[in-house]
Amino acid sequence: MHTDTTAALQEELLRRARAAARTPNSPTTSGPCADGPAPLSRAQRRLWLTEQLGPGGGAQYNVPFATRLRGPLDMDALGTALTDLVRRHEILRTRYDRRDGEPYQEPLPAPAPVAVRLVDADGDGRELLDAEAGRPFDLAAGTVPRALVLRHGPQDHTVLLTFHHISVDGPSLDTVAEELAGLYSAARDGIPYREPQPPQYADFARRECAQTDGLAEGLDHRARRLSGAAPLRLPRSADADSRRAATHTTPLDDHVLPALRALGTQHRATLFTVTLAAAFAALHRLTGETDLVIGCAGTHREGRAMRGLVGLCVNTLPVRVDLSGDPAFAVLVERVREALLDAQRHRDVPFDLILERLGAGARDTDGTALVRVTSDVLREPTALRLPGLRAEAVEVGLADAKFDLSFGVVDTGRPEALVRHRRSVLGGTAGQELGRSFAALLDAVAADPGIRLSRLPGRLAQQDGDVHPAEALLRAHPEVAEAVVPYPAVQPLLAYAVLRRTDGPSPARLRAGLRARLAPESVPAAVVLLDAMPRTPRGTVDAARLPGAPAAAVTEPFAAVPGPDADAFTPQGTADAAPLPGTAAAPPPNGPRAAAVTEAFTAVLGHAPGPDDDFFALGGQSLTAVQLAEQLRAALGLPLNGLDILQARTPRAVAALLETRATEQAAARSSVRPRRTRAAGTVLVTGGTGGVGSFVLRELAARGRPVLALARPESAHLVAGDGVDVVEGDLSDLAGLRAAVASADAVIHAACTFTRPEVDVAAMEAMTGAWCRGPFVFVSSVDAYGHPAEAQVAEGAASGEPLSPYGRAKLDCERLLLGAAGSDGRGGASAVRSPLVWGPHARLRDQLRWGATGILYQAAANGRPIVLPGPGTHGHDWYGAPWVHAAALARAVTACLDDPVHGVANAVSGHVAWPELAAQLVELLGSNSRVLFGEEVHPDLDHHWRYRADRLADALRPRPGEDLRSVLASMTGAAEA
Template sequence: MTTVPDAARQEALLRLARQRKRTAAATGRATPTASPAAGPAPLSHAQHRMWLMDRLGQGGALYNVPFATRVRGPLDLDALAEAVTGLVRRHEVLRTRYAHDDGEPYQEVMTAGPVPVRVVDATGGGEGELSVEAARPFDLGAGPLPRVLCVRHAPEDHTVLLTFHHIAVDGGSLDVITRELDARYRAAVEGRDGQGPGGETDAGAPQYADFARRERAEGAATLDTGLTYWAERLAGARPVPLPRVAAPAGSRGEGHVLTTPLTAQTLEGLRAVGRDHRSTLFTVVLAGAFATLLETTGGEDLVIGCASSHRDRAGWRDLVGLCVNTLAIRTDLSGARDFGELLSRVRDDLLEAQGHRHVPFDLVTGRLGAAARDGDGNPLVGVTADVLPKPSGLRLAGTECEPVDIDLGTAKFGLGFYVAEATDRTGPRALVQYDRGRLDEATAQGLLDAFAALLTEVASDPGRPLSRGTADCVDRPVDGLPAAPLGARGEAVTAVFGELLGDDPGPDGDFFFLGGHSLLAVRVAERLRERLRLPLTGLDVLEHRTPRALAALLDERAEQRKLTAAAGSGGARRGPTKAGTVLVTGGTGGVGAFVLRELAARGRPVRALVRPESAHLVAGDGIEVAEGDLADPGSLRDAVAGVDAVIHSACTFTSPEVDVAAMRALLDGWRQGSFVFVSSVDAYGRPPVVDVTEDTPSAEPLTPYGRAKLDCERMLWEAAGTEGRGGATAVRAPLVWGPHPRLRDQLRWGATGALFQAARSGEPVVLPAAGAVPASGAPWSGAPWVHAAALARALVTCAERPAHGMVNAIGGHVGWEEFATELNRLLGSSGGIRPAAATASAPLLHRHRYRAEALAEELVERPGEDWRSVIAAMLDR
């Protein structure tokens, strides 16, 4: 069981924090600050689970918390920015990063700075832009600062979206945030100093780090008593027997919501049933979920999870942070004749569980061990239930505000039963949210229909009799053939299982039943990466679970590595290669990954700069790993020392100041050989010509991203050829497409995200407006693009033969209409295409055509590198 760090660890964390502060002060970047209590704080148990899920690869948008409001009336954007900045200044958890020391995470508070409000004009309503922003992942190591987007529909009509990470906020936090932003915005509009709603000062705010310290410092005896209760209460429990389905590849965690209306009379009837049985509406809904599962699956020993708050202490009621826990409600339904009897049992079980609600659920699952999952790896708590209150939104003085719901398309549970309160626009509703990797739509619809019908009936007759369904049982296929030998990698997996799990697992020993859990999965993956030099994550261990299955996965990845290296050479000699190591930044990114393949094909030794938690993704034969981060100048200078060439492809995309500082650090360490910088066509700005060649000067307006690229280019020219440095090349690239997870994410959530999301959901794809470049050219709207493999060839060629200047890397151009048509075809969408208003503007508004001359030979299209083929590959079509 994890408790507060011992004195030695605490001192080590303090030394690390002081060292980083000195480094930050020397470079001018934002500095981490420690609370006066005891330096860097531990994570709360709930935060630790979030952090661990991120390390396991289950981050993405799953734990994003979008908070959107339609604001009609005069909106003061400066006042909004001032209010959000004051909020972040007051509550440290909103400016906290989550670093770790030897696998032990801790909180590190960053210095408060201004929070920008990004403003975009709406195109066809702007819903696509909102969805893209809400789903953009956070980097917990850099700090989940809230992001603010304002979509302008008209001069006095906006949608304001604040996006948080769940590691920093919960539902109760949003209530605090709403009250405080209301007061701060009003004060800013009126020209007063912003304060909290009660005039509180920043110094008086309760801080989440103190909450985490207190939770971790609670006596082990208290936790042991609670854990003993839960272990006894859940002994022998199994996950709800949901029907097994053949889920599409990659669909796990992809959520969908089905709804059906309830009458106001039904909702009031459910409240009356609760009063008659000394229960809340939530308890009645929870009992309705149990009854629905009883009648559809036949299971009488069921476990359903629900959320519980830790805000019962007066001092924490105004706290911003993650103060929730999961309760596993287990109810014996055998012999229950009617709903009223079932409700009484659920009520008693819920009250008993709430008496032990302070025991962190991740410790409970740790105590349960293998019993926390079934043989298919499904968690014990895979079903949940809740009552959804009216959605909340901002309240901004002088405006009319209306909450906006944004569906991220994710699911934290396999199945959820919900009742939603009435809103100004809709009546009460019954909802089912399900994981597409666990249920199909027909089954989910059947569960929703059964749930809604049951609620409607018991609202008027709580004595409604209960029926029993047929339990879902699907026999596993039996393979009568003798099992193949494990081979060397299987033996390595078996050995690591034995070392970390304390027993000889045999070839088919199940990780969970041997006592494995999430943190052990991370350690198993790390040890296997070190020994086998093959990519493996903790999530791989959780999903494959046995030495035989993991060996097969590792064999497959080893074969993929060989095929990739062979394919990258293209079977053609490129002439003699230069001796010496090439530093590649961004090796885990979409561009960097293809660069590593190209260098391997040319026989070049490589040093890859990657974040520590991502090192396993590039570790392999011929690749030296240099752990570092764009926000850590010292690591950049160390990585570049002694190499004979640099290919700098890493970029934050969202923090131009970090990108510029990183370029400065790399150039400081560069002392020999060539330097290739992956720039962007955004550095051209908006020149008054249609055909943009490599000698076209940049012209305003430039985006912050484009300006940062231009600044980095200028720094490169100043450094090139001095103090022994060699030649330099800045390669301006457009949209990059290729079959790589990061590039797939860019397609879905990046610049083209609004088009993709519309096509995927079957809605009309709204095209950016066409128009001519000022002074010349015909109306056109589209984008330049390049295949990642072609860009990699160009970059490596520039490292070997510097261009001594700026060059373009353009694979071709695609119009948005033909792009949208192909998306609709590949995704099977019937939503069609709709042009935007002629006056609309958007980030996708590209009216220039770019020419690539110096790199034309390397960019010649190879089989499979046309834009239609690569889009199909990115969509797995």
């Protein structure tokens, strides 16, 4: 054997795969980028699809790049350098959209200048950095990087640049840092920056797209290598729906990494390969599985033409290893090395093409793809090293995890073992145990590479129970108060649950969580939400009285509680469930919507499916799921998204889902009167079905004002009535918003998503653009003040960092509104900032029980001690909250129609100290809770500001029954007792 040649080839392949391009290189000149839109690269396409499949794209793919700089920082030079950087690299000013179902990227004009926000910060400013890094991007609007500078002192700053991963990868940050240093120096000294123009990422994407046909041989090989591999079933924690990340690091002794490197040298492997082998071993100990797949990152950066390129040039490489036979760890390193080399030889084959070739077998029942676990070696992070300044990289973490589980080794001056996981995979204790056991495993194999896998540390105990596994998982869910799965008494298998709060998870979301964690035969056909479990005289659950139970004739269906991501759900209305016994069955497969589903499947996938054919087995993948949902949504006028397709999967299930949603829509529309001719002086009200909006509608009715209420179809009957016309839509329907605003003579915008601030801002932008006459009142929030420096806050006072994403969105919406007011025939604008809103309404009752004050309510309701911050804690003489009665807020808002404030006004009925609120709740709930005082301040209670409310004082003056005790009594139920 030519050992030296083979080893050199292997080492070179691994070196290329792990290359991070950390040595600066001057970029070479490339030809001009072709005009017009370009296709997305394969890596970009995967990220883009995460926002198209359904809600929740969020900020998990943000890339924060932070550096602490000490010395004289020239802010003007920094702003000029960042502007020039964005001008040089089109990918940093690119928007992403879709044409004829296919995504494309298109550069925007170079901005002049890129804004750099300067904020004074106490301490390290960690909250400010985390909040900024967690703000989502809108890919359709562009991905210009955001710049935040924290000023800790005259010559002490932290610079945070936030990019979207669709625009950059790790090596891109090295190029960004290098060029910014040169551009900063040139701007500071007033000299031109003479480096040649860099290559443009759109050219790379076009080349990759053109070379797809040449990947056939590699694709065939990788598909054969991964054939039969299935997504790993990991343990699951009680936090069943959380993508939030938990990270556990454990220090390693100084001898561990040198020993692992020496082990790699003996087996012609790098430290990365040995670490990957350790990850396989740890995963085997965790799950007991021997056929495992772990993903690692490959790179497309090869040759001089790629030097200086900013963009996403990575590919996920699935590495499959056989761990059977209880091998020694050194033998496992050999197996991992061969598997990794095989993946590296075909690293140009895109991961999504492999998934498409493998079909349904490479996805779990919830559509999750093959790679759930990753591994890496982390080295010193890149820092922005500007001339004349001392630089120190600052780690800024993101709240969401990209993968279920990741193993890593931190290879710096302070070596560590790292485990990062979604909280839905492991609870806090289990995650910490896995982190410690991974560090112990690394130490063990460093000391004895011949140790067999069965002797390694780590094996988390599996939970056993005497109840059905679906029932155990539902009981463990933090938002489920009670659950039961009668087994095997009910067929098909059904699950029943009672939620802890009315805005908890929907039945579809609960069932999707079960599908992700259980074998298919253990997944209930439906999760039915109940107000309460039926009981026998002895207090046990009466299975015969459960909806759908064969021994009981169900005369009145139990009301289900809609979640925030659901339409109205009834027992037969879960998203992808079979019809329940004892309820009306779904139409047969040859119904009109079933025919439309079959037609859409055929049009999108290219061949006619059977009613129970699996979407993935038919060749479907993420983009076709989006296209299929859009076609059906347009054809049938029913809500549907790509995530629905991935979860339902078969034509029969999709048709059943659509029938359910059609029934709900028809029931709502039957209660709505035909639209009348619009009356003069009509006021458009958004959010009329919410707690605030409902009081606004009552106040307008009392004043005799004609109303146009914006409502979703399933909720329209809740607001329709005399003097109230209904237009169907929501904040995400920008065209419908514009039309509604343009038809009205005044606007009261009282709706808020509460979950996606970017939706609020986009909606306000659309509404102010269509606003052409009359006054406009926006129900904002005191969160827009952030953390003011003074405890007494005047109306319209400057905001203080940090602002929450919700508060910042409110502030952005106010700016859009006030900037448009008084021009082109528009009337006056009023931004009415409200605090906690209380009143006799279901949504508002839930805010008392589960919102910022929920910690007090729940403690009192359950008789637990109530621990409050004492006066003077952290230097504040008062802790409490401002509040407003919903009726008073409605009067204030409607008063602004006739007398706009032309700016910001506060709507505050009063301020309640936490001890006063706690005492009221204890009395009204008949609780025996004790009120204690301590030096710690719970985040939900860390509020010490009082807000003036002078401009709307007349409208806010309390009326009988609007005092604090009365409204609390009505919300706790004490008023009816």
